[in-house]
Amino acid sequence: MAPIITTHKLSKQYHPPKGPLAIKEIDLEIQEGEIFGLLGPNGAGKTTLIGVLCGLLPPTTGDATIAGHSVGRNPMAVKRIIGVVPEEIALYARLSGRQNLRYFGSLYGLAGRELDQAVDKALEEIALTDRAGDKVADYSNGMKRRLNIAVELLHKPRILLMDEPTLGLDPESRRHILDLVMRFKQDQGTTILYTTHNMDEAQELSDRVGIIHHGRIIALGAPGELIQAMHSEDTLRLNIGISTVSPATLNALRRVKGVKQISSDKHTLTFSLLSAAEVLPEILCIVKEAGIGVRALTVQQPNLETVFLRLTGERLTEAP
Amino acid sequence: MKKLFVIARHEITLRYWDPVVLIFTLAMPLVIAALIYLAFGDVVLGRGVPEAKVPVGIVNQDRGSAWGNFGQLFARAMIPDPAHPALPAELQLRAFAVREIADETRARRLVEREKLFAALLIPPDFSEALAMGRATVEVYIVGRENVLGLAFKSVVETLANMISSGEVTVRTTVEGLLGNPSVRAQLRIGLLDDAMANVARAASSPESNPIQIRRVPPVAQPARIKLAHYLAASIAVMFIGFTALMVSATLFQDKTQGTLQRMSITPTRPEVILGGKILGTYLATLIQLGVLVGGMAALEGILGGNAGDDLQAASPPGIDLLGLTVLILTAAAAATGVGAAIAGLAGTYTQAANYGRAFLVLMGLAGGVFFPVELFPAPLDLLSRVTFQYWAVAGYSKLALGSGATSVLPHSLILASMAILFFAIGSRLLKRRIGFL
Numbered sequence: 001m002a003p004i005i006t007t008h009k010l011s012k013q014y015h016p017p018k019g020p021l022a023i024k025e026i027d028l029e030i031q032e033g034e035i036f037g038l039l040g041p042n043g044a045g046k047t048t049l050i051g052v053l054c055g056l057l058p059p060t061t062g063d064a065t066i067a068g069h070s071v072g073r074n075p076m077a078v079k080r081i082i083g084v085v086p087e088e089i090a091l092y093a094r095l096s097g098r099q100n101l102r103y104f105g106s107l108y109g110l111a112g113r114e115l116d117q118a119v120d121k122a123l124e125e126i127a128l129t130d131r132a133g134d135k136v137a138d139y140s141n142g143m144k145r146r147l148n149i150a151v152e153l154l155h156k157p158r159i160l161l162m163d164e165p166t167l168g169l170d171p172e173s174r175r176h177i178l179d180l181v182m183r184f185k186q187d188q189g190t191t192i193l194y195t196t197h198n199m200d201e202a203q204e205l206s207d208r209v210g211i212i213h214h215g216r217i218i219a220l221g222a223p224g225e226l227i228q229a230m231h232s233e234d235t236l237r238l239n240i241g242i243s244t245v246s247p248a249t250l251n252a253l254r255r256v257k258g259v260k261q262i263s264s265d266k267h268t269l270t271f272s273l274l275s276a277a278e279v280l281p282e283i284l285c286i287v288k289e290a291g292i293g294v295r296a297l298t299v300q301q302p303n304l305e306t307v308f309l310r311l312t313g314e315r316l317t318e319a320p
Numbered sequence: 321m322k323k324l325f326v327i328a329r330h331e332i333t334l335r336y337w338d339p340v341v342l343i344f345t346l347a348m349p350l351v352i353a354a355l356i357y358l359a360f361g362d363v364v365l366g367r368g369v370p371e372a373k374v375p376v377g378i379v380n381q382d383r384g385s386a387w388g389n390f391g392q393l394f395a396r397a398m399i400p401d402p403a404h405p406a407l408p409a410e411l412q413l414r415a416f417a418v419r420e421i422a423d424e425t426r427a428r429r430l431v432e433r434e435k436l437f438a439a440l441l442i443p444p445d446f447s448e449a450l451a452m453g454r455a456t457v458e459v460y461i462v463g464r465e466n467v468l469g470l471a472f473k474s475v476v477e478t479l480a481n482m483i484s485s486g487e488v489t490v491r492t493t494v495e496g497l498l499g500n501p502s503v504r505a506q507l508r509i510g511l512l513d514d515a516m517a518n519v520a521r522a523a524s525s526p527e528s529n530p531i532q533i534r535r536v537p538p539v540a541q542p543a544r545i546k547l548a549h550y551l552a553a554s555i556a557v558m559f560i561g562f563t564a565l566m567v568s569a570t571l572f573q574d575k576t577q578g579t580l581q582r583m584s585i586t587p588t589r590p591e592v593i594l595g596g597k598i599l600g601t602y603l604a605t606l607i608q609l610g611v612l613v614g615g616m617a618a619l620e621g622i623l624g625g626n627a628g629d630d631l632q633a634a635s636p637p638g639i640d641l642l643g644l645t646v647l648i649l650t651a652a653a654a655a656t657g658v659g660a661a662i663a664g665l666a667g668t669y670t671q672a673a674n675y676g677r678a679f680l681v682l683m684g685l686a687g688g689v690f691f692p693v694e695l696f697p698a699p700l701d702l703l704s705r706v707t708f709q710y711w712a713v714a715g716y717s718k719l720a721l722g723s724g725a726t727s728v729l730p731h732s733l734i735l736a737s738m739a740i741l742f743f744a745i746g747s748r749l750l751k752r753r754i755g756f757l
Contacts, residue, residue: 054585079587090578106326107586
């Protein structure tokens, strides 16, 4: 099956020739009906890639096609089949939710009864029917985010580009949106490109993820495959009562079979382990014999965060 | 095309959904206009009180008679000659700058053009008629509310009365006559006895005045616009300028909040988006101007004051509606064009708002929004012609004075040309400023 979104050596430089290269020679294929998570820290190029795909930003080099239409040469055909949920809440705060939906629906070419029905359905979808007549300014952040998504449901797009749709939301609102995204895929078969810097979201939603860093895609595949491919270890963190551990104790810990790496940082000892379950008793025994009190203990199994850390040497949330 | 109107309608909704905007764009100008009506209800533009002496003219056509030129004596009495004063110091006309004009037609024209407040016309047979005991002079004054012209007439009357009561006549006339060698010669041979007797008889008669003052009714009274009308129209034009800045507000605020990008992502052509936003601004400006003109006409009815039957000032309710409509359409278009150009030049909403307002105030000042351009010195008067405010207010003034639609055709054409020019500049700059449009 032909991919519905294809990019070929797609680059975007702001203010050429000296401006920053926001995305660099991106080659990407996204299949119809899949949720593709684009994972990366702030400034990695996620929003720029979405901007180029929806025709808002002209690419500097390369090209992108959506459902066979070149984004550069036939932007109107592309715009008819996509919906773009922007990162910011792009709504008119002084107008009501319904007024916002009606306006943007009209710009998607809907009118009359078709527009009324689409607005009602979208409001129902995001559970905002009761508050449809209220000013957007009076909505909670979560309600605004849902309405921000609903605008792009009116014309039933084949492809939905969602840029950090859960940014700044509380867990409950975030859950609501994640469920909504899953429903789009299941009920309507919508292809979704979902950008986030939250690895849990990417891991939960995505059929495949691309990890983007400094404008380049550095890893691409299903979340499980990526984690496995990294041969990632479990991470054990011990919060201890002293700030420095003696070299003798550290050497003893390094000699334990299954310990790959140890680092000591103030009150924390961090271990990379082949299997935390197998070596944990022995580690705790050495620590106890050295007279070090353990205040807390966490075991973390490998995930996309680990993959990112491995690939970039930076934590996802700390990267610039 | 449909989307163009969808966007325009949305812009109007967005604008007038905000009570603050309603207060600022509609209520405030009406309040200012109401204050203006209360303050200047009956003040009429067209004649200010000059700081220096009041300019008046005298046309002495007196051919004289065998015993002298009495017209010349009258003129001497009016035009002070410090070396040879014709009147005692206390009677000299200090408030008037009297200039002698050779031609009656020219004098009338100068009065009609308001270069002179009045002109005293001494007829060719004045001396002969005066010798017969009955002479007439004319005072030409245009405009019944021309207070200074009327003051001049009363001065002429006073002079005539003084002549009739002998205070001046005897002295000036006899002095004049005696100063004339020809008269002296005729007196010597007794030829003027009858004439002198006639003058003396007339002068001694309290009922009759040998010099009759006749006020000449003007051919047509020029209508003058009330100051309140002028200022109210100016305020409306000033405020539509501010409303036209909405182009920048709508574009840059939409860009900042991401709604412009969102619109661009929909299958709507960039030129439709830009056109719709400018059309929305134009319609909002049009609505504002319509409401203000209507509101001000209503205020005129309520607060305009009783101008009285004497006042010839035209009243907007009697205005040519076709002319007014065309003028409003083109003035709103010109203002919107200027708003688009300011937005394009500014690049950000803050810049457009701050610099735009300052620029519009300057344009308004140059365009006669605050003071009639007639009061400006020549270079500023010329500068006013490049502002849309001037053409809008000048056109309105013409209509308010009773002119028809054709008389404001040049004004409307100039305003339409300004609209096209500024719109072209503005849309070009805006497309560059907002990259994705």
